[in-house]
Amino acid sequence: MKVISFGVLLFALWALLSGYFSPLLLSLGAISVALTLYLANRMNVIDHESYPLHLYSKFPLFFAYIMREIVIANIDVVKEILKIGSKGISPQVIKLPLPQQTDLGRAIYANSITLTPGTVTVELDKNFVTVHALTKEGADELLSGEMSVMIPDQLADK
Amino acid sequence: MIDVLSWVLLGVGGLLGVIGGIGIHRFPDFYTRLHAAGTTDTLCAILILLGLGFQAGLSLDAFKLFLIFVFLFFTSPTASHALANAAMHGGLKPQLGRENGSGKA
Numbered sequence: 001m002k003v004i005s006f007g008v009l010l011f012a013l014w015a016l017l018s019g020y021f022s023p024l025l026l027s028l029g030a031i032s033v034a035l036t037l038y039l040a041n042r043m044n045v046i047d048h049e050s051y052p053l054h055l056y057s058k059f060p061l062f063f064a065y066i067m068r069e070i071v072i073a074n075i076d077v078v079k080e081i082l083k084i085g086s087k088g089i090s091p092q093v094i095k096l097p098l099p100q101q102t103d104l105g106r107a108i109y110a111n112s113i114t115l116t117p118g119t120v121t122v123e124l125d126k127n128f129v130t131v132h133a134l135t136k137e138g139a140d141e142l143l144s145g146e147m148s149v150m151i152p153d154q155l156a157d158k
Numbered sequence: 159m160i161d162v163l164s165w166v167l168l169g170v171g172g173l174l175g176v177i178g179g180i181g182i183h184r185f186p187d188f189y190t191r192l193h194a195a196g197t198t199d200t201l202c203a204i205l206i207l208l209g210l211g212f213q214a215g216l217s218l219d220a221f222k223l224f225l226i227f228v229f230l231f232f233t234s235p236t237a238s239h240a241l242a243n244a245a246m247h248g249g250l251k252p253q254l255g256r257e258n259g260s261g262k263a
Contacts, residue, residue, distance in 0.1 A: 016218060016221050017222070017225075019218045070200050070201060070204070071201060074174070074197050074200060074201040077181070077193055077194065077196065077197050078174065078177050078181075078197060080181075081177055081178075081180055081181035081184060081185075081194055081197075082177065082180075089185065089186075089190060089255060090255025091187075091189060091190055091252055091253055091254055091255050092254065092255065093252055093254065110235075110239065111232070111235040111236065111239070112235075114196075114235035114236075114238050114239050115200060115231075115234070115235040116200075117193055117196035117197045117199075117200055117201075118193050118196070119193075120189065120192055120193065120196070120238055120239065120242045121235075121239050121242070121243075122189075122239075122242045122243060122246045123243060123246060124239075130246075132189045132192075132242060132252055134190055134193040135255075136255070
């Protein structure tokens with residue numbers, strides 16, 4: 001099931017990237033997709049981590065949330081850079097708990113923290129994530145755990 | 159109308175890139191500079207790609223721009239994290255501001 005949908009996705013990607021739709025080139029594409037699928041299947045890499053189908057239903061909401069956060073955080077950092085209406089930077093190093101159950105969820109959370117400017121994940125281990133924040137406000141917002149609950153994590157929907 | 163929109167997006171995106179550059183010079187240490195570079199990574203790139211996307215219209219080019227966005231979305235935080243992690247392991251101490259949060263780290 002996963003293999004088939006992965007194959008369809010790969011073939012669509014191939015066709016759209018090449019931009020040629022003649023039968024010869026399409027069949028060459030189909031052959032290379034089949035070869036890739038065979039190898040990926042043999043290597044057992046089409047699993048819930050490399051191809052997280054189960055998270056797709058949650059992705060749009062998460063994406064909208066993270067985009068909003070990126071815009072807000074960018075405005076904050078730009079204010080600090082240009083020193084417009086800011087209290088000045090006050091770098092913080094904080095340790096946050098990781099409530100996510102899976103490695104994938106932890107990685108998404110850590111990447112989301114880094115993706116919003118003003119906070120960078122410095123260290124990631126099993127239960128804690130160490131974050132460097134540009135301002136006290138940014139650190140406090142993370143400590144409130146608001147972002148953590150938005151992270152798609154596969155155990156959450158059971 | 160679409161031209162105006164895409165010009166605005168490209169202009170704001172370019173401006174954010176310049177501001178990020180100013181920030182890299184203005185901030186005091188490595189970690190804070192990383193945050194300044196973060197604005198160019200994220201919103202600047204997103205706005206420029208969106209502006210170019212409006213120029214491309216609904217075409218294969220737009221799809222390729224979208225792919226660039228997807229790869230940036232996954233790789234740029236990973237790269238930032240790798241930099242910060244390497245600096246921390248290399249023993250570079252961050253300058254800390256007033257009232258450092260929990261202070262546990």
